Amino acid sequence: MAGRSNIVVSEPVRDALAAGAPVVALESTLIAHGLPRPRNREVALELEEQARERGVTPATIAVIDGVPRVGLDEPDLRRIADDANVVKLSVRDLPVACATGWTGATTVAATALLAARVGIRLFATGGLGGVHRGAGDSFDESADLVTLSTTPITVVSAGVKSILDIAATLERLETLGITVVGYRTSTFPGFYLPRTTYDLDWRVSDAGQVAAAMTAADTLGLTSAIVVANPLPADQALDPALHDRVLADALAWAEERGIRGKAVTPFLLETFHRETGGASLTVNINAVRNNVAVAAEIALAWATPDRATPDRATSDRATPDQAPQP
Ligand code: PSU
Ligand code: MN
Secondary structure, three states, X not given: OOOOOOOEEOHHHHHHHHHOOOEEEEOOHHHHOOOOOOHHHHHHHHHHHHHHHOOOEEEEEEEEOOEEEEOOOHHHHHXXXXXXXXXXXXXXXXXXXXXXXXXXXXXXXXXXXXXXXXXXXXXXXXXXXXXXXXXXHHOOEOHHHHHXXXXXXXXXXXXXXXOEOHHHHHHHHHHOOOEEEEEOOOEOOEOOEOOOOOEOOEEEOOHHHHHHHHHHHHHOOOOOOEEEEOOOOHHHOOOHHHHHHHHXXXXXXXXXXXXOHHHHHHHHHHHHHHHOOOHHHHHHHHHHHHHHHHHHHHHHHHHOOOOOOOOHHHHHOOEEOOOOOO
């Protein structure tokens, strides 16, 4: 089986990386287990197209027949979207999937790891995994967090979904040394809703500032991720009353049915899509699209040879959000 676990980089992605051209990684669990078929396949293709239209090479990542692939061709992308046997792979699953020739979709954790291994610096997703409600008893915290603490990649997400314990997730991001910046916001976004009640320490006003922070992180020798929290525009949000009702039901049903482990997140997402009559699905897709747009902007800024350095960015500094002075 030697060689099975070598990461295979598609030709367009390899060429872009070799040329220093902008590349954005895309995850496949969101396609296989986060969105319903057949809409998921259209979204997978649309997201790639959206990156290309901006002059950025998309690299959707998955494990196909035991081979970790960075950049999927269309048949593989379709397979990830259409095939109900595609499993959900976090980092700890990768060795076994590779050894046994399995096909699976990669979570934020596994996608970030594979992307960083081949030198990709930008990654767009929907929402990160995080600390689940009741984690004090269940210990259910996504491996996304711990992987991002040791993976040098910039992840654009619309925050985390309210299915999680948002406050605990933010605390863990802090403990794990993961940099978090609000993209044109000082408030952590709530995925379906543009804002939560949680303030962020840092806000950035453009893609160049994120690229400058990446440069600074490299200079400092940091090997942790930067999370760019990118809120959905207010007019695209889910109705808050509908959101609250469905959230309460979804959490109660997960508990009643004893849903555990890696099944929890897909169960909650599917329940949301069904119980909102598809409204949460539209919001979800819009959020991912927004994140691809911002990740593409940052990738372009990062690939520009004269990108802002931390020194040169001083005229337009990222602003620490300070408590009002007495
Ligand atoms: N959160 C979402 N949508 C998703 C996921 C998370 O809003 O599709 C997916 C991502 O792939 C993420 C994974 O990495 O679920 C986290 O799963 P778990 O909670 O089992 O670690
Ligand atoms: Mn979990």
